[in-house]
Amino acid sequence: MPDVLVLVDHDGKRVRRTTHELLAAARRLGDPAAVVVGTPGTAARLREDLARHGATSVYAAESPEADRFLATPAVDALELAAGDASPAAVLVSATTEGREVAGRLAARLDAGLLIDVSGVDPSGVVTQVVFGGSYTVRAQVTHGMPVMALRPGSFEPQERPELPEERQLALPPVDPAASARVTARRAAPGGDRPALTEADVVVSGGRGVGGADGFKVVEELADALGGAVGASRAAVDAGYYPHQYQVGQTGKSVSPQLYIALGISGAIQHLAGMQTSKTIVAVNKDPEAPILGLADFGVVGDLFAVAPVLTQEMAARRAGR
Structure with a gap:
């Protein structure tokens, strides 16, 4: 061959x-x-x-x-x-x-x-x-x-x-x-989480997270699932999270086994970077949010009420192993 x-x-x-x-x-x-x-x-x-x-x-x-x-x-x-x-x-x-x-x-x-x-x-x-x-x-x-x-x-x-x-x-x-020359290298802060493009699970936050402090909810759910953290362009542009975690047409393309979108409306720019994910779960207060039409499982509700429950459930299941 x-x-x-x-x-x-x-x-x-x-x-x-x-x-x-x-x-x-x-x-x-x-x-x-x-x-x-x-x-x-x-x-x-x-x-x-x-x-x-x-x-x-x-x-x-x-x-x-x-x-x-x-x-x-x-x-x-x-x-x-x-x-x-x-x-x-x-x-x-x-x-x-x-x-x-x-x-x-x-x-x-x-x-x-x-x-x-x-x-x-x-x-x-x-x-x-x-x-x-x-x-x-x-x-x-x-x-x-x-x-x-x-x-x-x-x-x-x-x-x-x-x-x-x-x-x-x-x-x-x-x-x-x-040619473009490399003048310096700095390790991206990521802790023990898997790389965004290599993770089987990605939990992303959008403008609905409300600010940089709100991403703690996203991080906690990602850690409970052993996944990576992502962000929408709107969240990155607003300064909520660093650009290297942006998922979308102008960020990284991902296709994990599970993609959870928290507070992301679903602009086409974002969907372009994650729509080939195997299973998509979306949580959004707006029942008309475009991402709910793409999601395999959609929850119309407050992410700050839904995500902590998911995190607690995953922690309980892991503790029961």
């Missing part, structure tokens, strides 16, 4: 769940070939995890400056790997950086580009969220090699051990004048 290139999302020591999802999706199209971009030694640290999740080959694109620039080293690595393997497709995660990598790579290779892919079948036809989440369509690349940005949470990771072949890629020097 042909190779399918997968750009590995990692922190230098750990492969992120989104990469496991990409490897599972890649198996529907061919043999998953993981492309690791990082400083020397990164691929060796990640190889065992990648092999366990089905990578049949691992490309090591390593350079001392690989982590000093945004996007460009990844685009260079995928271009080199594509020239070596003639893959059936290239898969990246539809994160902010992943979308940029996908777009730039498609332009370099004169390839077809598919963004926000939530399903893939063996023929190469994909399910895609378009126009800000207004429509879900089926699409297929008709020119060149498909470059796909897959929505996090849309595919279930699977362990399928392999003995991957190791391949080396020599990254070219990056032109500092034509």
Whole structure:
């Protein structure tokens, strides 16, 4: 079977769940070939995890400056790997950086580009969220090699051990004048909660939370469920919660097993980032709130009355284990 290139999302020591999802999706199209971009030694640290999740080959694109620039080293690595393997497709995660990598790579290779892919079948036809989440369509690349940005949470990771072949890629020097340089890194405050795009449960708050202090109710329910905290754009713009937790078209796209929306009306901008969640629960005082029409379970009521009861119930159930 042909190779399918997968750009590995990692922190230098750990492969992120989104990469496991990409490897599972890649198996529907061919043999998953993981492309690791990082400083020397990164691929060796990640190889065992990648092999366990089905990578049949691992490309090591390593350079001392690989982590000093945004996007460009990844685009260079995928271009080199594509020239070596003639893959059936290239898969990246539809994160902010992943979308940029996908777009730039498609332009370099004169390839077809598919963004926000939530399903893939063996023929190469994909399910895609378009126009800000207004429509879900089926699409297929008709020119060149498909470059796909897959929505996090849309595919279930699977362990399928392999003995991957190791391949080396020599990254070219990056032109500092034509690339964004990383000048500093700071860890995002998140405590022990899972990353937003990797969580099985996401609890989000909106303008209805009323302020930054009101997000304590959101956090307590998320912690009781072992989930991540999200926020609507309205809540972020109002200063209730940091931007890195924003869910929506201009924030992060999520597709958890359970999404709970507290005090979120359901503007299309927000729905675009979470409507592929497996189960959606919404709590809102307005019976006409658009999100109630999308939700699998809707509660018309005060979130400050409903959410604490849910939190207490989950705590009681955990204590009774």
